[in-house]
Amino acid sequence: MESIIAYFKVPRLSYRVWKVWKRDKDVFMKTLKVNFLPPLLEPILYLAAFGVGLGIFVGKIDGMPYIQFMAPALVAISMMYSSFFECTYSSFVRMYYQKTFDAIIATPVSLDEVIAGEILWGATRSLINSSIVLGVIAIARLTPSPFFLLVPFFSFLAGLMFASIAMCFTAIVPGIDSFNYPAFLFITPMVLFCGTFFPITILPATLQSVAQLFLPLTHVIIIARSLTIGVFHFSMLLSFIWIIVVTPVFFILSINLMKKRLLK
């Protein structure tokens, strides 16, 4: 029991978290043009292939055209991809290959703050990338509700959750190739089954429960879709609560796991 509590020790953080965030931001700004292209092009490809192409055969879902149903999911997926991959592959490179964490913790910045800063940067990547996708679907007139302007705020929270989960994997993987496991067994199923390209209500009841209880993207999509389309259900509130509860748990866990890995 005591050992479990040790994994949930609340970290001591200060303003120095932002210095780590700033370092990551500085690197990002150096390669700005390369960074912007994929999130800009990817949703256009998806909208063309699935929205326009597949959409012709699908007809309407929940009373809306298929392309409208799918568009907010693209925004949600980009929140997940950008923050999850930032805090797995990219953070691992900084931690393991570049030894950036070692360099920083030799200064008054603590490891707790390094990890928190990395996660905040992962959340920022979610904000940046998903806002680009949101811009694309707004231009394509797929954001009928003015509430879609709240999506960037929400994307930071969703990013915080995915980045925290990602950082837990980063703290325990033996090597960078091991990220294939969460990428294919956790991320890819979510992209396919969490209400992205079809509503989860058509899944068997057990799978629906799994998606609702254990797969974070389900909840992120419910909120992103509600805000974009302007139709609000009670389920949106539950999803919000789910995210609010899960995020700090993984945030704290990831920092303690990292301490165990790096500060023996």
Add this chain to the structure above:
Amino acid sequence: MESPIVIEATDLTKKYGDLIAVDAISFKVYKGECFGFLGPNGAGKTTTIKMIHCVLPITSGELYVSGMNVKEKGREIKSIIGVAPQETNLDPDFTTIRNLLVYSRYFDIPEEKALKKAQELIEFLHLEEKKDVIIDNLSSGMKRRLILARALINDPEILILDEPTTGLDPQARHLIWDTIRDLKKRGVTIILTTHYMEEAAQLCDRLIIMDYGKIIEKGKPSDLVKKHIGDKVLEVPNNKEIINYLNTTCPDAKYEVAGEKIYVSSSQCEIAFPEILEKFFPHEALVRDANLEDVFLKLTGRRLRD
């Protein structure tokens, strides 16, 4: 040694599960000296150093740095220490100067002051031409110098150098040595680990030799050489005739046979030196000055460690 104590360790211990990496060691480092940690790989040097700069928590014992307890004042201690680690952990995405500026932020150094300091350090370590170059394009010697510059960005009272010249050519090594001497003159306390005994002898005022987590010897380099080896070492090829001669001339002497050579220190059997030089191989036998490497190998053995 009337200088104030800067680092004081008492029964300092670090355990990893059952493995004792550092085993109840005690030492003092005085202000302004260059203090060396020597020892084979895995002796506990780097672990000790990481406890000094508050990256690794201590298991037991006491450790004070600049009067502050490492258990309570980690942040404050880190702010007065500069660390140049063994591994190159510079930011590969940044230029030389940007590496220094980004690092200065972690110490809360105001931007203007940091810029001035960074320029100064770039000059001090002769990196002017590489100031705006991405560090991937720097030679290993330049990277070492930049790591040293980065360790100085906060004007540290204590500078920790973990194998600062490993893998460098003689020119680059001497430049680093000159820089270390210069810093010592300015009153910076220096902690140095190295596998190069010549480096330790050149730079360290005092040193400790560690093995298996314990301190096995401590003192001034020259005193240690005198104590354990004497002034001179005779190196002769390993053959029976010489061994017989040594055993009859100095029956109690300890000499070392390693591979193709026999090493005899002057403290053990100096009277045999002229005889051996004359009688046996006048061209193959050699008498040279004793050095710290002789001490190190005598105390830690010649067996490979990893």
